[in-house]
Amino acid sequence: GAGVSQTPSNKVTEKGKYVELRCDPISGHTALYWYRQSLGQGPEFLIYFQGTGAADDSGLPNDRFFAVRPEGSVSTLKIQRTERGDSAVYLCASSHQGQGSPLHFGNGTRLTVT
C-alpha cells in the first residue's frame, strides 16, 4: 500500500515569501503529525491532528506557522513571511489511531529559504 506522501520533495523560496507544504497520510489513519528536522538534529514536534482538529499545536514556533486538515485526510503546513531560519526538512507522519500507535513518516519536504 501507499505510504505517507509529501509534496514537494524540495522547495526553494526567497525570504519573506509564503509557502505551503502538503502531506497525504496513509488511508484510514486518523492521526497526523508534523515534525521539523534541522541539519544534525532529530525531528522536533510541531503539531498533531486527530481527525480534522489540531489536538496539540504547542510545537509551532510562532504565528507565522499554521496547519490545516479540513477533511481529516490531507494536511497542509503553511508558513508566512519565511525566514532563513525556517530552512529545514519538514516531516509528516500518520498513525492509525494516535496515542501509542506506530508512526509512519513520509520522506519530508526540504525547505530552503534564501
Place this chain on the structure above:
Amino acid sequence: TQLLEQSPQFLSIQEGENLTVYCNSSSVFSSLQWYRQEPGEGPVLLVTVVTGGEVKKLKRLTFQFGDARKDSSLHITAAQPGDTGLYLCAGAGVSNYKLTFGKGTLLTVNP
C-alpha cells in the same frame, strides 16, 4: 522540557564489529522508540519498548529499556554495511502521542 541525549553522535566501524548506542534522559517516558533514517528519507520505526527492563531483539539488533524508563540502548551484533544510517531514539511522555527525539547517532559500517 524532556530531553534525550544520544551517544555517540558519530560511529564508524568495520563490517563484523559489534556496537552499542545509548539514549539517556533525566525524564521518565511511557514508551521509547528507536528509528533508523537514511539520507533523503523519513525515519522508519524499528521497535517500541514500554516496560522498564524490557529487552527486545530484532535479528542482530537488541534493544533494552532501562528499569526506570529513563534510558535505552541499542546493540548491533556483527554490523553490516546495510546497517549504515542515522539511528534515532524517541520518547513518548504521558500524552503518548508527542515524541521527543534525540539528535541521533550516525553509524557508518565500512566493508
